[in-house]
Amino acid sequence: MNALYSLLFVFLLVLIPLFGVDAAHLRTFFGVCIPTTAFIIFVVGFVYKVITWGRSAVPFRIPTTGGQFQSFDPQLFKQNKLDCPQTGAQTFFRMVLEVFAFRSLFRNTAVSLYEGKDYPVVAYKSSKWLWLFAITFHYSFFIIALRHLRLFLEPIPFFVKGLEFVDGLLQIGAPVMYLADVGLVVGVLLLLGRRLVLPRINYISYVSDYFPLFLILAIALSGIYMRYYAKVDIIAIKELTMGLVTFHYVVPETISVSFFVHVFLVSTLMVYFPFSKLMHMPGVFLSPTRNLPNDSRAKHHVNPWNDPNIKAHAYADYEKEFGVPMAEAGLPLDNPENGIPKDKA
Amino acid sequence: MSDIPKADELFKSIDYNPPLTGWMETPVDFSPGHWCYPAKPEKIAYMDKKLPGLWGTPREWVPSEEDWKLPANWKETVVNGFRERLKKFRSLQLFMDICVRCGACADKCHYFIGSGDPKNMPVLRAELMRSVYRGEFTLAGKILSKLTGSRVMEENVLKEWFIYFYQCTQCRRCSLFCPYGIDTAEMTMMARELMHLVGLNTNWIMEPVSNCNITGNHLGIQPHAFKDIVDFMVDDIEEVTGRRVKAPLNEKGHEILFITPSGDVFADPGIYTFMGYLLLFDYLDLDYTLSTYASEGGNFGSFTNNESMKKLNAKMYAEAERLGCKWILGGECGHMWRVIHQYMDTMNGDNQWSGMTTPKSPITGTVFDTAAATKMLHITEFTADLIKHNKLKLDPSRNDHLRVTFHDSCNPARGMGLLEEPRYVLKHVCNNFFEMPPATIREQTFCCAGGSGLNTDEIMEIRLRGGLPRGNALRYVQEKHGVNLMACICAIDRATLIPLADYWAPGVAISGTHELVANALVLEEGEVRTMDMRQEPLPGFEDEDDDWTPPNMEDA
Numbered sequence: 001m002n003a004l005y006s007l008l009f010v011f012l013l014v015l016i017p018l019f020g021v022d023a024a025h026l027r028t029f030f031g032v033c034i035p036t037t038a039f040i041i042f043v044v045g046f047v048y049k050v051i052t053w054g055r056s057a058v059p060f061r062i063p064t065t066g067g068q069f070q071s072f073d074p075q076l077f078k079q080n081k082l083d084c085p086q087t088g089a090q091t092f093f094r095m096v097l098e099v100f101a102f103r104s105l106f107r108n109t110a111v112s113l114y115e116g117k118d119y120p121v122v123a124y125k126s127s128k129w130l131w132l133f134a135i136t137f138h139y140s141f142f143i144i145a146l147r148h149l150r151l152f153l154e155p156i157p158f159f160v161k162g163l164e165f166v167d168g169l170l171q172i173g174a175p176v177m178y179l180a181d182v183g184l185v186v187g188v189l190l191l192l193g194r195r196l197v198l199p200r201i202n203y204i205s206y207v208s209d210y211f212p213l214f215l216i217l218a219i220a221l222s223g224i225y226m227r228y229y230a231k232v233d234i235i236a237i238k239e240l241t242m243g244l245v246t247f248h249y250v251v252p253e254t255i256s257v258s259f260f261v262h263v264f265l266v267s268t269l270m271v272y273f274p275f276s277k278l279m280h281m282p283g284v285f286l287s288p289t290r291n292l293p294n295d296s297r298a299k300h301h302v303n304p305w306n307d308p309n310i311k312a313h314a315y316a317d318y319e320k321e322f323g324v325p326m327a328e329a330g331l332p333l334d335n336p337e338n339g340i341p342k343d344k345a
Numbered sequence: 346m347s348d349i350p351k352a353d354e355l356f357k358s359i360d361y362n363p364p365l366t367g368w369m370e371t372p373v374d375f376s377p378g379h380w381c382y383p384a385k386p387e388k389i390a391y392m393d394k395k396l397p398g399l400w401g402t403p404r405e406w407v408p409s410e411e412d413w414k415l416p417a418n419w420k421e422t423v424v425n426g427f428r429e430r431l432k433k434f435r436s437l438q439l440f441m442d443i444c445v446r447c448g449a450c451a452d453k454c455h456y457f458i459g460s461g462d463p464k465n466m467p468v469l470r471a472e473l474m475r476s477v478y479r480g481e482f483t484l485a486g487k488i489l490s491k492l493t494g495s496r497v498m499e500e501n502v503l504k505e506w507f508i509y510f511y512q513c514t515q516c517r518r519c520s521l522f523c524p525y526g527i528d529t530a531e532m533t534m535m536a537r538e539l540m541h542l543v544g545l546n547t548n549w550i551m552e553p554v555s556n557c558n559i560t561g562n563h564l565g566i567q568p569h570a571f572k573d574i575v576d577f578m579v580d581d582i583e584e585v586t587g588r589r590v591k592a593p594l595n596e597k598g599h600e601i602l603f604i605t606p607s608g609d610v611f612a613d614p615g616i617y618t619f620m621g622y623l624l625l626f627d628y629l630d631l632d633y634t635l636s637t638y639a640s641e642g643g644n645f646g647s648f649t650n651n652e653s654m655k656k657l658n659a660k661m662y663a664e665a666e667r668l669g670c671k672w673i674l675g676g677e678c679g680h681m682w683r684v685i686h687q688y689m690d691t692m693n694g695d696n697q698w699s700g701m702t703t704p705k706s707p708i709t710g711t712v713f714d715t716a717a718a719t720k721m722l723h724i725t726e727f728t729a730d731l732i733k734h735n736k737l738k739l740d741p742s743r744n745d746h747l748r749v750t751f752h753d754s755c756n757p758a759r760g761m762g763l764l765e766e767p768r769y770v771l772k773h774v775c776n777n778f779f780e781m782p783p784a785t786i787r788e789q790t791f792c793c794a795g796g797s798g799l800n801t802d803e804i805m806e807i808r809l810r811g812g813l814p815r816g817n818a819l820r821y822v823q824e825k826h827g828v829n830l831m832a833c834i835c836a837i838d839r840a841t842l843i844p845l846a847d848y849w850a851p852g853v854a855i856s857g858t859h860e861l862v863a864n865a866l867v868l869e870e871g872e873v874r875t876m877d878m879r880q881e882p883l884p885g886f887e888d889e890d891d892d893w894t895p896p897n898m899e900d901a
């Protein structure tokens with residue numbers, strides 16, 4: 001149901017520019033106003049959220065440790081520097097692997113129950129599917145985003161050109177098919193399929209989980225359509241996009257409507273981004289269970305709201321309360337008077 | 346325990362298919378057995394005097410009844426408390442925002458594995474809170490409501506929190522697998538803080554908290570009784586070893602203060618571990634003292650709120666100062682060590698007295714820089730160092746009747762990274778050591794399902810369900826290697842693993858590591874022992890003419 005709503009919603013989003021551009025001739029509106037506004041909302045929303053995170057305190061060092069810590073004897077007990085980092089550099093590498101290789105997800109296992117010969121068995125097997133789907137999806141998305149820089153930069157930076165070359169290495173079709181385009185579509189479909197097919201994952205999925213997937217799928221498909229089928233006027237598009245970054249807005253007449261659909265969907269994604277779970281992208285860098293060294297027994301850290309007025313129950317009060325039996329039991333007292341029973345005192 | 350199904354029936358009843366109704370519509374079972382008893386009002390009243398404003402109004406209430414007697418302004422209190430904690434904890438704020446509901450954490454929780462209840466999937470447990478966050482604090486959540494999984498704070502939401510946040514042992518296994526390190530244990534801690542504000546609590550947590558404050562330990566053992574127990578143990582040690590050990594209590598002027606969870610003082614099999622400490626220290630002629638005032642390493646405050654955690658923890662430094670100790674040695678305990686490792690110096694470092702120094706073993710001279718800030722050393726670090734320097738004469742064959750495996754307690758494993766030291770100690774004191782399957786040990790270890798204040802009998806079925814992953818791994822090594830003893834380094838484990846093992850792997854006993862150290866420790870040249878620390882005959886070491894019958898054989 002949630003998936004259906006999302007699909008329907010993305011459909012409606014496609015219709016808006018279709019009508020808007022074709023019927024209402026709002027070319028400047030869809031070519032300039034919408035993307036610019038969306039971009040501003042994206043940046044402001046993104047920064048606002050990250051600042052909100054940054055403003056809440058990190059009172060304690062709470063890294064989840066995934067291996068042996070630095071022991072008193074590093075030879076005897078070898079520290080797992082990546083999963084139990086103790087220095088800034090080690091933590092940095094932990095984060096690099098987390099961000100670029102999805103390392104924690106790589107660890108994933110799946111549980112199953114079955115009747116063993118003599119007793120029931122809980123079995124765990126490595127399950128890397130989600131990791132594979134996620135990495136396909138994210139890297140494809142990333143490469144495609146970088147490739148789009150060619151539209152916004154003049155001259156086109158060498159790395160964008162290099163990326164395009166590598167991405168098109170298979171030389172299939174004309175224009176050359178990009179691997180990342182395939183990767184993105186396949187990746188989204190796999191992630192979607194997983195949500196639809198696995199009962200447990202389906203159970204925890206909201207509209208807000210399906211919607212971004214459908215939206216990104218629609219963006220990918222509209223992009224592919226433009227490039228491989230509609231063969232849009234790329235020179236004219238570059239004129240428009242360069243106009244956006246240099247604030248000399250132009251909307252050449254030769255740009256076809258499929259471009260506006262693509263841009264409108266991308267704008268929707270930009271607006272949606274800061275208010276949604278897509279913020280996991282910046283969030284992964286700030287996660288206190290991953291980005292802190294495990295050194296709080298060795299080094300002093302400060303909790304900004306630590307309350308110095310909270311003190312232990314005073315020993316003096318303790319002795320006052322239990323002094324008599326303590327004295328009888330022969331336990332030493334700070335104040336011998338506490339050991340004299342009330343009726344004798 | 347009569348109404349608890351047999352192990353194989355319970356196993357068959359687990360169904361991983363979610364119900365047909367969405368999770369927000371699925372009713373929560375409030376029947377007895379699904380919750381721990383609420384705290385006695387006098388416990389709350391006592392703590393409210395010590396730390397005012399954190400506990401709600403003391404009252405009698407029953408979770409299975411309709412009316413939970415919440416204070417009139419409960420909603421405001423919870424929502425405002427929530428807002429405040431979003432600022433105080435980046436973890437909470439961030440974890441509310443970035444979960445993508447990928448489900449990688451779903452089948453990592455022992456409670457889900459053993460129950461199949463979708464609200465025990467960490468992702469959904471956290472959603473119980475996140476949904477309120479979205480509904481109360483985010484614009485998108487306010488507009489789009491249920492489609493984005495948001496709702497506002499209502500009485501039945503709070504009641505659902507009570508059930509499920511007291512069905513999380515804060516073991517952090519989920520956090521290890523989450524691609525963003527989202528730690529449901531952290532959210533559980535916050536949810537519990539909020540529930541405490543309006544008086545939703547459990548007696549099994551509140552009574553220990555107030556006891557720890559009054560008597561120094563969670564069982565409420567008064568100082569003279571504490572001394573009696575220690576004296577008994579000294580007698581028992583003499584019975585086993587022929588040696589009368591020193592057990593200094595509340596004495597000033599010693600170098601080291603030793604603090605262990607009071608579970609080790611009180612109950613089987615923890616006392617054997619305590620006897621192990623005493624024997625080891627006497628053997629080393631260690632310059633140390635025990636304390637009745639700081640007689641609890643376990644910090645039950647960490648199951649309620651930060652303030653009590655800090656208050657109870659502060660006692661350790663206060664006592665070190667009063668007695669003039671230079672550093673603290675800590676016994677085998679799980680959550681005590683998470684608190685010491687991750688929180689202690691940050692919240693109480695300023696309360697340290699100037700005479701404290703980085704722990705240095707007086708026997709080997711090793712300086713433990715890794716504990717330079719807290720000045721507090723884990724006993725397995727201390728013992729591993731002794732073994733490495735050949736300071737202990739050990740006869741591991743005295744443990745030959747035992748086939749041992751090791752249960753990594755969640756907190757030292759995932760909250761410290763203390764994995765190898767206890768294994769090193771164990772392998773030197775016993776000849777038969779076997780690991781459970783890799784997916785169930787070290788950082789992937791499974792909880793005993795009784796941590797964070799859940800080891801009470803009124804929720805036994807929940808505990809046994811949650812104990813399935815650990816119990817099953819144990820059963821595996823029992824069948825494969827004949828394992829008959831599971832050692833661990835946590836006092837709660839020593840209490841909760843016993844019914845768990847009886848249920849899922851009958852025949853396996855539980856012990857601490859220092860019990861086995863004590864068994865193996867050769868006190869003097871040619872020493873002969875005929876009993877182990879439990880005063881049971883040591884196979885292969887019996888007296889020739891021993892006609893003693895073990896107590897459990899008398900009826901046979």
Ligand code: SF4
Pocket residue numbers: 443444445446447448449450451467468522523524525526527
């Ligand atoms: S693994 Fe992390 S991101 Fe995925 S559902 Fe669980 S908490 Fe959310």
Ligand code: SF4
Pocket residue numbers: 453454455456465466467470512513514515516517518519520529530533792
């Ligand atoms: S912390 Fe442990 S008990 Fe709590 S949700 Fe995570 S895995 Fe389950």
